Amino acid sequence: MRKLLPALLVAGVVMSPALGRAQEPAAPAGQIVGDAPGEAPDATRGTEQAVAEGHGGEAGGEHATPHYPLKKPAELSWTFAGPFGHWDLGQLQRGLKVYKEVCSNCHSMNLVSFRNFSALGYSDEQVRALAAEYQITDPAPNAQGEMFQRAGIPSDRLPSPYPNPEAAAAALGGAHPPDLSLIAKARSVERGFPRFLLDIFPWSQYAEGGPDYIHALLTGYEQAPANVTIQPGTYYNPHFISGPALAMAPPLSDGQVTYDDGAPATMEQYSRDVSAFLMWTAEPHLVERKATGFVVMIFLIGFAIMLYLVKRRVWADTPH
Known part of the structure; x- marks a missing residue:
């Protein structure tokens, strides 16, 4: 009996799946196996x-x-790319001009102060003049306990075009435009396997996904294909990361902004400049960080060589 019991158990395990399949009801006529009952197959x-x-x-x-996105952004060439990247101050100044004249009509930049623009090559007088162009609501009330507006000073942050997000959404048909302070770091398209593995190497250090995406979005508006239906009040853009269309109308067009340095007044140039500027606002210490990392890598390499030589000297007379 003891020898027969294990054999019966094994036979039961082997036969139970076959018995279960034999007891399953047959699929009704016309239903494709694998579809949920009652679901139209096609x-x-x-x-x-x-x-x-x-x-x-x-x-x-x-x-x-x-x-x-339906179309991935093209990888462009930026001056701040790579381990030895640097900011093009002329490009950043042009990008600030595009933001002031176009983007600031809807988008805020609440994390950037006027004094930060001194890093773009502006003098202290120019920064003060730029800040004075804006009317800022003082955070402290006056002697009568009332809030008041005054000319901006360098320590102020860039004001929002709307008093609050709800007012912005109400004025723009229910769509609240995002703040652009960190947008170049918050929006990016994954490069996928195996390309992202190459980003860890010193000669690559790809971190330009945000500017690439912003440039593609600003220049990627198209006519919606016939077999794609978009919601009223939205605009088809295959580069949009959250759907086939977005509520923002095409913001840039040729000749919209006049540059003081004679750069081309084209949509392509506007998009490149404002994308680089938004990368700077998102990571203003990018170049300094890369320079510090380069020095640290040199130190670590030299330190490793020194440890190896010391180890050989200490253990030179010890038989192995």
């Missing part, structure tokens, strides 16, 4: 296939799901 596959074929969707088995 109810949504046509739409998903159209999205997959024409708008960047990736097929996963029988179904296709669009992955945003």
Whole structure:
């Protein structure tokens, strides 16, 4: 009996899956095996296939799901890229001009102070003159206990075009424009495997995903394809990271901003300049950080060589 019991247990384990399958009811006529009961087999596959074929969707088995952005941004050449990158002050000044004349009509930059612009090559007098162009609500009330406005000073932060996010959403059809202080670090498109593995090497150090994405978004508006339906009041942009369309209308056009240094007044130039400027506002100490890291790497390499030589000297007379 003791020898027969293990054999019965093994036979039960082997036979139980087959018995279970034999007891399952047969699929009703016309139903495709694998679909949920009552589901129309081809109810949504046509739409998903159209999205997959024409708008960047990736097929996963029988179904296709669009992955945003539909078009990945091109990797551009920036002066601040790589381990020896540096800021182009002329480009940053042009980017500030584009922000002031175009972007600041809707977007705030609450984490940037006027005095920070001295790093862009402006003198103290120029920074004070720039701040005085804005009317700032003083954080402290006057002697009568009332809030009042005054001319800006270098320690003030750039004012928002709207008093609060709710007012901004109400004025812009329900869409609240994001603050641009850190947008170049907050928005980026993944490079995917295996390219992101190369970013750790010193000769790459790819950190320009934010500017690449901003440039692609500003210049990537297109006419919506016939098989894509977008919501009223939105604009088709295959580079948008959250969907096929966004509420922001195309903000830039040729000849919109006049540069003082004679740079081309084109949408491409505007986009590059403001993208570089937003990278600076998001990480103003980028160049200093890279310089410090380069010095640290040299020190660590020299320190490792010194330790190796000391080890050889200390253990030279010890038999191994």
